[in-house]
Amino acid sequence: QEVVSEESEEESNGVNLMEFSDEILLHILSYVPCTDLVLNVRRTCRKLATLCLDKSLTHTVLLQKDYKVNKDKVKQLMRDIGKEIYQLNMAGCYWLPSSTIDHVTRCKNLVKLNLSGCPITSLRLSKMLSTLQHLRSLAIDVSPGFDASQLSSECKATLSRVLELKQTLYTPSYGVVPCCTSLEKLLLYFEILDRSREGFMLSGQLMVGESNVPHYQNLRIFYARLAPGYVNQEVVRLYLAVLSDRTPENLHAFLISAPGSFAETGATKNLLDSMARNVCLDALQLPKAWINGSGLLQHLKFNNPFYFSFSRCTLSGGHLIQRVINGGKDLKSLTSLNLSGCVHCLAPESLFRKAEDDIDSSILESLVVSCCNLRHLNLSAAHHHSSESIGNHLCQLLSRLKHLLSLALPVCSITDVAASVEKPPTAPNLVPQTFGRKVRIGVQTYPRNLAEQANQKIESSVFWALMGSLRFLETLEIIGSSFSSAMPRNEPAIRNSLPPCVRAQSVGDSEVAAISQLTYLQSLTLAQLPNILTGSGLVNIGLQCQHLRTLSLANLGMMGKVVYMSALMDMLKHCKCLRDLRLEQPYFCAGAQFFQALSHCSSLQRLCIVSRSGTLQSDAVMSFMASCLEVIMCHMFMGESLTVCKNLQQSIVRSFQAERPALNVVIFPLLHEDLTEVIRDVPMRHLDEITLFKSRVAEEPPNLWW
Numbered sequence: 235q236e237v238v239s240e241e242s243e244e245e246s247n248g249v250n251l252m253e254f255s256d257e258i259l260l261h262i263l264s265y266v267p268c269t270d271l272v273l274n275v276r277r278t279c280r281k282l283a284t285l286c287l288d289k290s291l292t293h294t295v296l297l298q299k300d301y302k303v304n305k306d307k308v309k310q311l312m313r314d315i316g317k318e319i320y321q322l323n324m325a326g327c328y329w330l331p332s333s334t335i336d337h338v339t340r341c342k343n344l345v346k347l348n349l350s351g352c353p354i355t356s357l358r359l360s361k362m363l364s365t366l367q368h369l370r371s372l373a374i375d376v377s378p379g380f381d382a383s384q385l386s387s388e389c390k391a392t393l394s395r396v397l398e399l400k401q402t403l404y405t406p407s408y409g410v411v412p413c414c415t416s417l418e419k420l421l422l423y424f425e426i427l428d429r430s431r432e433g434f435m436l437s438g439q440l441m442v443g444e445s446n447v448p449h450y451q452n453l454r455i456f457y458a459r460l461a462p463g464y465v466n467q468e469v470v471r472l473y474l475a476v477l478s479d480r481t482p483e484n485l486h487a488f489l490i491s492a493p494g495s496f497a498e499t500g501a502t503k504n505l506l507d508s509m510a511r512n513v514c515l516d517a518l519q520l521p522k523a524w525i526n527g528s529g530l531l532q533h534l535k536f537n538n539p540f541y542f543s544f545s546r547c548t549l550s551g552g553h554l555i556q557r558v559i560n561g562g563k564d565l566k567s568l569t570s571l572n573l574s575g576c577v578h579c580l581a582p583e584s585l586f587r588k589a590e591d592d593i594d595s596s597i598l599e600s601l602v603v604s605c606c607n608l609r610h611l612n613l614s615a616a617h618h619h620s621s622e623s624i625g626n627h628l629c630q631l632l633s634r635l636k637h638l639l640s641l642a643l644p645v646c647s648i649t650d651v652a653a654s655v656e657k658p659p660t661a662p663n664l665v666p667q668t669f670g671r672k673v674r675i676g677v678q679t680y681p682r683n684l685a686e687q688a689n690q691k692i693e694s695s696v697f698w699a700l701m702g703s704l705r706f707l708e709t710l711e712i713i714g715s716s717f718s719s720a721m722p723r724n725e726p727a728i729r730n731s732l733p734p735c736v737r738a739q740s741v742g743d744s745e746v747a748a749i750s751q752l753t754y755l756q757s758l759t760l761a762q763l764p765n766i767l768t769g770s771g772l773v774n775i776g777l778q779c780q781h782l783r784t785l786s787l788a789n790l791g792m793m794g795k796v797v798y799m800s801a802l803m804d805m806l807k808h809c810k811c812l813r814d815l816r817l818e819q820p821y822f823c824a825g826a827q828f829f830q831a832l833s834h835c836s837s838l839q840r841l842c843i844v845s846r847s848g849t850l851q852s853d854a855v856m857s858f859m860a861s862c863l864e865v866i867m868c869h870m871f872m873g874e875s876l877t878v879c880k881n882l883q884q885s886i887v888r889s890f891q892a893e894r895p896a897l898n899v900v901i902f903p904l905l906h907e908d909l910t911e912v913i914r915d916v917p918m919r920h921l922d923e924i925t926l927f928k929s930r931v932a933e934e935p936p937n938l939w940w
Contacts (some may be wrong), residue, residue, distance in 0.1 A: 714762025769798025
């Protein structure tokens, strides 16, 4: 009786949720998925029934990562609040049948619509757009079989009023671009394969006629991202041909992201010359061949630039300061800078310089002083070695950038110069970083307690100080300058990897422990850290970085053994917010203990494991999938046989597909000759965000699309 009386007293003294003001309740409800608000929460009481239909909650509906939504829920949602929706994002809802799009016609007042990654035919698109007269922003995929001649006159009338278009191309086509005569923003993603499934070579030639000519006269932003392949290059040249004839006067952002070699032609040269004469840019990204060896940057005019990308260019630091930063003048407007793979960008000149030579700290200092408001900075895929000059270490200079939210650095750039020069390499560093016989060596035991580590040496390191100064950093990538993933895009799996940089040999557990100072860290990538001995720093990250949502680890420590497995399992027990996990490590054993530890990650949605000669336990995988109800993606590319992989994949699909409509499972031998054919069927959302390894910091301008 005493216990009951105490509980009733606590309840009487407590605060009823419904006693909060409407403003507070609306703020709380804004974190609840719209489908839950409309289909569930609003049915609980009259007050919530009213609040859940408030315009602030129904104006914008985001379904892009609501993996539990199905066709029936979308149908009911559109029926209940369709007329109240002004912005609808269904990007990446690959599991919904194409007939689901028919229900979007109920949203008569739609202004913005994102259907990227959703299956849609020309006829369905025509029927839907014919009813959306207020539409001004559209994102769609153009797949094989798309026929613009099937678009009705009402559909074309809607497209003529569209101001923003994002179009992902899986087949050579202009898509709906010629119909969008008022375009101000055009984003193009080229994902066309060079060969069809039957093995036939594809052509990039398009029908050219008066009705197919794109209209760019009002264009302000042009962005094109190309996947590897010559067909993508052929098609994008056709899109650019119109631009070269007449450059839009209001163009202020011109961005082309192209991997590998994308040669400059006469037409593109004319386009760039016209841009240099007629426009003033705020954002720029060009293929490396268009910049290397040319004086283009000297002639282009910039207004208040917010984004620059010179990824993989041979641009020297001298040219960077003189031609881009105007000799060190004020560039406070610049918020995002991508210098990934720009090996000479921190050196005065590149003619006689080796990639491994020390950087010129004065160039980096000029960059930091001029661009003091940088929020996103990528310096990966290069050797940025600091000299022994006191106070001029790269980490010390970067610590001045107090507004940084995302940062990508090569491993060799974070080492203390004195430590790398004076300290001889530890025993594991003497082991060749190749896939050979396992070598038994003595492993030094590192303290697992953060305080003990801090008292040893890391508090005095430049990297420890850098992490301490960037308290609000949300994304961090530390990637070996010679690292390459075992899973490239359209090629067979890589069997050998290059050894890490000599300067990187001392980077290990203590540096990883320093990352635990980043309280607000949400995404972490660590690749090719050779001196990982126990992985003890990972435990500290798990304990201290409670907002961590994305974790990617690749080739840590010695290559013949997963030396950090115990620490990783300890870490995972604390990662309650982790949603995406990617592991790439030879000889990785995905067994019962690993999956038992991973089961503590109650929010986990996507898992990708890439491991040459790696093994897995099917029963452990099935138990993990049964206990982690949020997991909708399981990709494993291991060393198991094709039969084992297929059986496990089929078992997972049979057991969980019905209750998880978005479930995507790919389990396949890493070195199998048909790997590329399997990869092409992976939904682009998963392939681009987690399955394929790449640096994502400053990959594209911030807020490029909503």
